[in-house]
Every structure is written in structure tokens, then in C-alpha cells.
Amino acid sequence: MRLSHPLIAAAFAIAVLGALPALAQGTKGEAPPPPAPPAAPAPALLPWLENYEEAAKLAKEKNQLILTDLFSDKCGWCKKLEQDTFPAPEVQEVLKNFVLLKLNTGKAEFAKELLKKAGTTAVPATVITDADWNLVRFISGYMDSGPYAEKVRKGLTAHQEFTALLPKVKDGTADYETTYNFLKACDELSRKAEIQAHGEKALAAVKGEHHADIAFFLSKTYEPGTPEFVKYKDLTLQLDPDNRFGHLDDFIMGDAIRIVYASKSKEETSANLDKAIVILEARLGQAAPAVNKEKGQAMYFMLYKLCNGKKDQAKAKEMLKKGVEFGPDTTLGKHMAKILGQLGG
Secondary structure, eight states: OOSSOHHHHHHHHHHHHHHOHHHHHOSTTOOOOOOOOOOOOOOOOOOOBOOHHHHHHHHHHHTOEEEEEEEOTTOHHHHHIIIIITTSHHHHHHHTTEEEEEEETTTOHHHHHHHHHHTOOOSSEEEEEOTTOOEEEEEESOOOHHHHHHHHHHHHHHHHHHHHHHHHHHHTOOOHHHHHHHHHHHHHTTOHHHHHHHHHHHHHSSOOTTHHHHHHHHHTTSOTTSHHHHHHHHHHHHHOTTOTTOHHHHHHHHHHHHHHHTOOSHHHHHHHHHHHHHHHHHHHTOOSSOOOHHHHHHHHHHHHHHHHHTTOHHHHHHHHHHHHHHOTTSHHHHHHHHHHHHTTO
């Protein structure tokens, strides 16, 4: 809410200047103040390459990863990502760690190969690879600058951690803490093979404080409903009965997402959106074990998107408000507050 009307503010300023001419004009005989220095020019945006062979060569020379923006000419969200997200200072700051490449999926054949590698056909898509085009991270769709920068930064940090710790894990010199950090990086990068290869060994070691996380990482490498998934899901919940790490909430959110993605028609989508909303609201209404704060905020954001999909704007705004209350200073909280403001909430 604005604290004052512009006309009231202007009238107040005129009254003050009229009553205090010495402040408005300076003391008689006093030299006028020097002019304000010119505003600093806006920093130049980072350049993007358009040739994938050139990008690979430069990435090898600089020992950097390649971040590729895959777009199409008719994609509105692609243009919004380019115009609003990429120029933001926090995004530019993290992008300077990469060789940047733009590929039009309607013109560059190699762009289609990268989409296939990422397991998607939709744009916009951000694909992070090494110089040999091995997939490091995939970011789907449009994101505001804050969440986008955080997603890219987490992927970069996880890749650096993975690269640094892999030799110790491979030669068997990694201790429990090092192995956990390695598996955590693998989880961030969706490296299922490495998690399966080394996660069981870590669980077989002396029981440590990270066992619930490790069991959770293992569960995510298997298809839901398979014996392996059920085994590690049950183990995760046994190791974290008070939901201290929020894994119960992770599993519930996963159930809600799968219900929606299982839809095969418009009518089924509408019914499944309702089912997912019921699942999440039921969890948020439970008293024990307590909902993890971070995961609770994520659930409210999911509810906003589900309600938005149902075209229920009133309820979507309500979910945003509740999500912001969970943590207004988190990246997601700020993102939700920004959306709420755009919706007039």
C-alpha cells in the first residue's frame, strides 16, 4: 500500500520549499552545489555464442561447462527468459562461470540432440554440459531470475563437488562425510548410477547422521512402486520418524506430481489436479509429524500451480499468501511474493 498520494507529496514539497527558501536556493552569495555526476553506464551483458563447435572448443580452453539456451522463434516464454531472466544481475553473476550458447531448435539440428539428451521436447530449456556434451544439469521452462540463478548455481556447485570427490570415492579413501557429500552432489545432478554404486556401501558403514538422506537418494534412483523404491522409501522413513529432514513431505509431493503427470486427457487432468490438491492440503493440515518448513513452502507453491491450472485464481492467491508466510526471506518466498504482487494480492 502506498504511504502517500503523489499530489499530497507534491503539495507538501512545495510548502516546505516555500517556507524554507534558504534550503531551496542556498545562502545568499553561496556557490551553487556541483552538478551530480553522470550515472554509470549499465554493465554490458555477457555474450552468447551460436555455434556449438566453437562453444566446445572455448569450454575446453577455459575448462568451463557449457550452458545452452534452447529456444524457438514462436515461444513466448523463451523470449521472456531472454528479456527478463538472463539480464538480471544475479543471473549474469552466475552465468559468467560458463561458456554461453544459444541454439534455435527450429534451425539447429544439434539443438534437437541436446533436447533428446535432456529427455524433453519442450522449450525453453537450459542444458548444462561439459565440453564433450555430457549432461550435467537440465532446467525446464521459464523461471524468474532468483530461482533460475539458484538452480544454475546449485548445479555448478554440485558438479565441482562431484569432480573433486570422485577420485577419493573411487579409490576407497573417502570417509563417511566425504561419501555423503559426494552422494549429495550426485543427487543434485541426477547421477543415478553413482548413487546406486556407492550409496549401499555408505549405508553398510557405521550408522551416521546422514543415513536417512542416503536412503532417500537411493529411493529416487528407482521407479516408484518397484520393490527397490519401496525398500528405500520405508528405510528413509524409519531413519527419519520425526520428519526432521522433510523426506515424508518429499514423498508426498512426488505422489502428487505423478498423479498429475499420469493424466491422458483434458478431463482426466482436471480430476487429477483435484486429487493432487487434496493430497497436499491433507498433508499441510496434519499435526504430526510436523511439516518441514522448507518443504511446506514448496507444497504451497505446488498448490498455487495446481490451482492456477484449474483457473481458480482466488485459491491460487491464497496458496501464495500461505507459502510466503512459511518464509518470506527464502528465494522461493520472495518469488511467491513477487507473483502475488503481480496478481494484485
